[in-house]
Amino acid sequence: MTGMDAPAKDDPGLTGLGTEPASDLETLLGAATRALVVEGDLQTGRRRFDAAYRIAESTGDARAMAVAALGFGGLWVHEHRTVAGSALLRSRLRHALSLLAPDSSLALRLRVRLVGETDYRAGEHAAILALLDEVRPTADPVARAEALSLAHHCVLGPDHGASRRKLSVDLVAESFRTARHSDLLMGLLWQTVDLFLDGDPHAERRLAELRDLLAEQDHLAVGFVVSAIEVMLAIRAGRLDQAETLTRACAERGAVAGDVDATVWLEGQLLTIRWYQGRVEELLPLLGDLVHSPKLSPVDNHGLAALAVAAAVAGDRRKAVGALATLCGRDLADLPRSSSWLVTMNGIVQAAHLLDDVETSARAYELLSPFGHLPMMGSLAVACFGSVQHALGVASLTTGDLDRAVEHFHAAVQQNLALAHWPAVMTSRQMLAQALARRARPDDTAAARRELVAAEEEAAALRGAGRPGDPEEKPPETEAKCARQGRKWRIGLGRRSTLVEHSIGMFHLAVLIANPGQEIRAVDLVAGLTALDGAVGRSALSEQPTLDRVAVHEYGHRLTGLRAEIADLESRDEHEDAAGARREHDWLVTQLAGAAGLGGRLRRSAEGDERARIAVGKAIRRALQRITDADPLIGEHLRHTVHTGLRCSYWPT
Secondary structure (H helix, E strand, O other): OOOOOOOOOOOOOOOOOOOOHHHHHHHHHHHHHHHHHHOOOHHHHHHHHHHHHHHHHHHOOHHHHHHHHHHHHOOOOOOOOOHHHHHHHHHHHHHHHHOOOOOOHHHHHHHHHHHHHHHHHHOOOHHHHHHHHHHOOOOOHHHHHHHHHHHHHOOOOHHHHHHHHHHHHHHHHHHHHHOOHHHHHHHHHHHHHHHHHOOOOOHHHHHHHHHHHHHHOOOHHHHHHHHHHHHHHHHHOOOHHHHHHHHHHHHHHHHHHOOOOHHHHHHHHHHHHHHHHOOHHHHHHHHHHHOOOOOOOOOOOHHHHHHHHHHHHHOOHHHHHHHHHHHHOOOHHHOOOOOOHHHHHHHHHHHHHHOOOHHHHHHHHHHHHHHOOOEEEEOOOOEEEEEHHHHHHHHHHHHOOHHHHHHHHHHHHHHHHHHOOHHHHHHHHHHHHHHHHHHOOOOHHHHHHHHHHHHHHHHHHHHOOOOOOOOOOOOOOOOEEEEEEOOEEEEEEOOEEEEEEOOHHHHHHHHHHHOOOOOEEHHHHHOOOHHHOOOOOOOOHHHOEOOOHHHHHHHHHHHHHHHHHHHHHHHOOOHHHHHHHHHHHHHHHHHHHHHEOHHHOEOEOOOOHHHHHHHHHHHHHHHHHHHHHHOHHHHHHHHHHEEOOOEEEEOOO
């Protein structure tokens, strides 16, 4: 993921390149654009654009060089983290720019990418915003969309909420001019991130809209960020064990997308989980490696702050003091105001408190004070440590200003409640009790006791996998809902929902979900939805057709669709997906052959139970995987509550 990935021998976009460079080049650029823009496959896009650039350079095709250099940069700013990868990207951008007319649209897009890369690495944004003003009047909507997205990526610090929100709104509007689904996804993703960074109570509404769009047409890069936000929400909900499971699925999705942040985000999310579990010192070895990782952005210092905290908790004062001193440098104000700045400052405050560093605490308080209304979010809302008010309270406690500490912790409890961040609520209550006990006014002892009792009640609720007063995510006994929507199925759980492609397994799941707590024979599921009316409790299975006529019609309709799907996938050289569709096709043919007797009459079977058990189990497992890919939380719920075998059932409680 350095920007110079080794060519993949089995990449269909790189096979068949022959002796006609011009024709090959256009084909390759089209395949590269589809991978990056349509599919969100950053790694495949980089590889193909790299190959295209080399061909274009050998033939002197300046336009193709420019397109390939832009695509090689990717969707995000600073995808190329290593010195070699970053230098190669800038070299190609500059070389392509030197070959174009300065007033051309391609030249403007190259300049935007160059300025965006430079600004981001320096923790600046003035140049990219100035260039954006130059891009806005142009006639090229793609140039405007790219500039808006790259500029947004450069203003993720806490100082620029208002300008950031305007950029994301403009990008959504621009997406209807580019007619590119990816631009709409990026605009909605940035809006979602903005709302979470601002602590907006409607952030999850925008996330739900984004999920629905992804369900209609997946995009690996955007889907990876959404899955990371899901991890953050699971942590805020206090489902720490579930969140840890989700981190692995999220990291795997990031690796598939080829996102350089996949490993970094995984480690950041594990850090958040261990922090609220009181086990942060366990991560010392991992954090020691993280701070020196070339995958970290140059404006990201959260790893060093976490190392200082973990070392202080573990009693390694020397390592903690050294890490904190490195962060402070000449002045804490010199740290770049990136998307990880608030999380980094929280780590600095926590480490300074553990080390009794009054001077650092006072300076951190001064710098954090303007942002007391915000949550401490990391990167694209992939980690959250609760309200900034909590960090301000800790800093005040360290400096000995107990009145101010009590005030901030009171505010932290309220803001964390508003965020539905239950582990942070509990932690803020505990610190509020500590501040009250130290202040020791006449009423403070009783108040401290009340906060500790409330904190313990919340801790008990979290241990019991529930949490008080949460209307958004219901306890585990929530029942799923499943309904046909056109050619897809909508699966819902509480206020969550996602769309999944039709399949035989979804057909079976819909029946089980509609009959919670009832055991239904696998052979009855195979017989189709109509045959299930009154099927539960029948004893004479030999009297039932293996497939009823409704099911036969449904299977036949699916076969027709599969044949067209296989032909289309093979025409686009998507052999793996075609093979999967062919396996389903062959299975359906077998089922229909087994169901039909002489003259096409439905065959009755007394020995079909075992065959039905295997077929239904396989179909349901495939459907569950599709649901998990679309929404891991709903998928996990169904994996734990749907049971298959000779008898199948759905037990939501």
